[in-house]
Amino acid sequence: xxxxxxxxxxxxxxxxxxxxxxxxxxxxxxxxxxxxxxxxxxxxxxxxxxxxxxxxxxxxxxxxxxxxxxxxxxxxxxxxxxxxxxxxxxxxxxxxxxxxxxxxxxxxxxxxxxxxxxxxxxxxxxxxxxxxxxxxxxxxxxxxxxxxxxxxxxxxxxxxxxxxxxxxxxxxxxxxxxxxxxxxxxxxxxxxxxxxxxxxxxxxxxxxxxxxxxxxxxxxxxxxxxxxxxxxxxxxxxxxxxxxxxxxx
Ligand code: OAD
Numbered sequence: 001x002x003x004x005x006x007x008x009x010x011x012x013x014x015x016x017x018x019x020x021x022x023x024x025x026x027x028x029x030x031x032x033x034x035x036x037x038x039x040x041x042x043x044x045x046x047x048x049x050x051x052x053x054x055x056x057x058x059x060x061x062x063x064x065x066x067x068x069x070x071x072x073x074x075x076x077x078x079x080x081x082x083x084x085x086x087x088x089x090x091x092x093x094x095x096x097x098x099x100x101x102x103x104x105x106x107x108x109x110x111x112x113x114x115x116x117x118x119x120x121x122x123x124x125x126x127x128x129x130x131x132x133x134x135x136x137x138x139x140x141x142x143x144x145x146x147x148x149x150x151x152x153x154x155x156x157x158x159x160x161x162x163x164x165x166x167x168x169x170x171x172x173x174x175x176x177x178x179x180x181x182x183x184x185x186x187x188x189x190x191x192x193x194x195x196x197x198x199x200x201x202x203x204x205x206x207x208x209x210x211x212x213x214x215x216x217x218x219x220x221x222x223x224x225x226x227x228x229x230x231x232x233x234x235x236x237x238x239x240x241x242x243x244x245x246x247x248x249x
Pocket of ligand 1: 033214228
């Protein structure tokens with residue numbers, strides 16, 4: 001149920017930012033991390049997604065990322081991703097800040113996407129920094145190695161204990177602080193610093209709207225909690241925003 005307050009905000013907003021997490025891609029078939037049956041309920045993040053884990057057992061880490069890369073190459077954007085891509089054309093400023101590495105926002109047509117945790121379609125040499133695409137890396141046998149210097153190649157994703165890419169983070173903070181509406185979509189808000197963005201946006205004056213089938217640690221701070229799957233709620237929100245902005249013209 002969408003309130004009058006949210007409808008008015010959608011009619012007037014000049015700047016909207018959307019923080020997305022694994023939940024927005026759940027309906028595309030990408031597993032989440034912490035929900036029932038999620039990746040981190042079966043696997044150990046420190047083994048698969050940390051530099052220590054990689055140095056201890058690069059074969060295991062590459063086997064896992066190889067599998068994830070193949071899964072993510074097959075999945076398709078869902079109506080939630082597409083609704084956000086449409087919203088980019090509705091508001092003068094619209095930015096997606098994503099913790100996802102699946103590239104589905106870009107594949108659904110969004111162009112302003114700040115990737116906080118990297119992108120599974122990219123890889124780089126840990127010695128010389130040369131970049132590699134997935135096709136090249138996945139065709140290599142064993143642990144992928146740089147064809148120029150022989151150094152080990154790693155996926156261009158942020159592992160536990162690593163810094164976020166600074167430019168992406170600064171852009172995310174700017175988008176959060178200048179948002180009239182901040183959407184927090186499909187994230188458990190359990191991982192910092194991404195989880196601090198909804199609070200930052202609200203403190204700076206944004207209407208904070210959460211979209212999730214389950215309450216999270218930010219639900220009690222949210223101005224609006226739209227409970228349900230992103231693939232249903234976001235197209236409704238987009239349709240409402242279109243109607244509200246037309247009426248207010
Ligand atoms: P989580 O797995 O922690 O949370 C997923 C959230 O999505 C939960 O709150 C679910 O209730 C919600 N959800 C499930 N289905 C949904 C749907 N159809 N529509 C909307 N929401 C739905 O995933 P993240 O919060 O993204 O980091 O996790 C953050 C980070 O933790 C990830 O980026 C990853 C992980 O460790 C790194 O790998 C660095």
